[in-house]
Amino acid sequence: MNEIRIDVLIIGAGPSGCVSASYLHKQGKKIKVVEKSKFPRFVIGESLLPRCMEHFEEVGLLDALKDFGFEKKHGARFLRGDIVCNFDFSKKHTEGWDWTWQAPRADFDNVLATELVNRGVDIAFQHEVVDVVFNEDGTSVTSIKDENNSVYKIHAKHIIDSSGYGRVLPRLLDLDKPSTIPEHSSIFTHVKDTNRPEGEEGTIITFDVLDLDTWFWVIPFSNGDTSIGFVGKTAFLDSFKGSTTEKMQQLLKHSKYYYKRFEGLDFKFPPVHIKNYSKSVKQLYGKGYALTGNSAEFLDPVFSSGVTFATESAILAAKLITKELNGETVDWETDYTGYIMKGVNVFSTYVKEWYTGNLQTLFFHRPENQDVKRQICAVLAGYVWDETNPFVKKHDKIVKNLAYLIDMGKKEKANQ
Template structure:
């Protein structure tokens, strides 16, 4: 859908600004993109509708993310922020337990990371980008965009005053706000069924020997294998806890959410033992219909980063990793383009980014059918294959030296047959 730059400009106030790259959204993808652009000597303007700190879901990072934080010059700030250390995942179903240590994996790279309160984490990242020279404006909303070789954004500040931003390129890092997919009608059907997540925080009060706080706990409902829970230990004795299921399973009025989540926690023995009736520290929230997709992750004058393009499911905590990978990959292509080279966004950005997304998709789909759960809980796991699975769970979904990345659908299906044979 083409929009004339001239038509967009006519609706604006006389105020016009120019920048190399305009970035919509100050979350992890926007912050890392801005920092990488500044390192390359490009001007970057970040436009964020909200004010930070603000709550966000997606609190358990994957080790692959650390590579991008390090390259963006953010690693020291993240390490010094005091977040909860993370080295793996702990899976539970009935009396079956399977723990993965992400340091023991097929792929080369980071094996540890953090579990974070996103309000603080996101604020740390965008603060690093600002320190590197990115201009960040909170409370500024993108209202419209004209596409083409010289994209123009129509922006409003909190007073309602409007202005135009002329950019050489636009990166949409707006996450679930999905600004450009909404404004430019880019939405496409997703293969994922409509699921919902219901969640809150608790003061867990866990004794040191009760649970490994260095791992996320993913627990499957004893009777419903497509219903699962997360428990993410955070710094200071706080934990994020939530339940994911098809939307109808969690469909209660807002006033009934706390009772519904409490009941579900009591139905899962491990979480009930660990959390009990610890009071929720914030109102129980619910999001639904979050799976999203677009036909293409780019267009004339713009590219979509992270959740603004596609979001699969929270089960393997892939969201932030995909967001940071997309920022890293997009900036590499964009820097060449801004330097005068002819680039192919489809071949150099869309296709390689989707390779990892499709790897995660194969794992997500088989999680909900129960096939991946059969693999994870299989008692006689081969160490070599286990390290390959661990690498994907750690976020290394683009490492094609791993057979479960190079050909995930066939490999997982064959492995499942072997586990059931």
């Protein structure tokens, strides 16, 4: 049997795996990426946050992405009835990138992986991790099934599990734990957006809020296609009858703002229905491995934090593993879990407060407070580690307290 010996095995060639691979390759480490699909492959997660641009830039992948010409995203629009809440990333509390992309992930991830292959990174497509055995010292032996169903073994000093929804190590090591985010599900597809209006209206990314738990995303791409998707309580989406195409057609009628634009358009693929997508794990690392991206945590699509979390954790895991390979000691609990969970906890509060309605109260309260808006905008741009921002530092209280004050003010006004 073929046996390979390397420093780091990376499972999955999504944004998380590619960012880790790019960093480690630049450091001259011996790595291999195994990816079970043939690229390009579809995956959901098309709206990025400015923060992730820093990661692509740092590992040298930004120029390849820029060359492709993805649709630029300068902010995000939230609609509720007649009220519009526009966030502009150039008007945010924290310094940093003020734009990013909204992109079909088949193309986006393919650009990343192709760039790495061109640089000489070993990516084995259609090779699937089927088993991992860890030795006491943290080194591991991984069994890989190739495209011909032959199995070979990789001996690695470290593993980065960036297998996304594959969740390779959480499954094999029983690391899953229930998420604390309330259960929601999603139905989504792409359309050829033939009724797309001219100008900004045609390209702006929008979240149409239908009720407390239900919202509709519209993500226009530069290739003329648009991603459309509904998120709602699992039971609510389950209550629609028929195929996913029929469900999607019925759901579209709920968006007064967009129904005319998307009515009657063919779906480019049968809508995908993902149930109870939030995921969590008991630990983010162990002896010889680190979990990054969706393999570790996934909260909710409402603030598009998935890819940014994937690249943030990927670059950090790659840096810490590089230190260990160079003979330095790493405090994984503080430097990995401590850091990552700070950001996850901030986003987690915002997701939870979205579904309690408190954050929606802040978004749609009029007149808007521009200071509050700049601070919330920084969070929505992914700058969730900046403790000079009160909406980061006091995330667990500030949204709740401000929403309470707004509600009290409304009640007082009504009683006058």
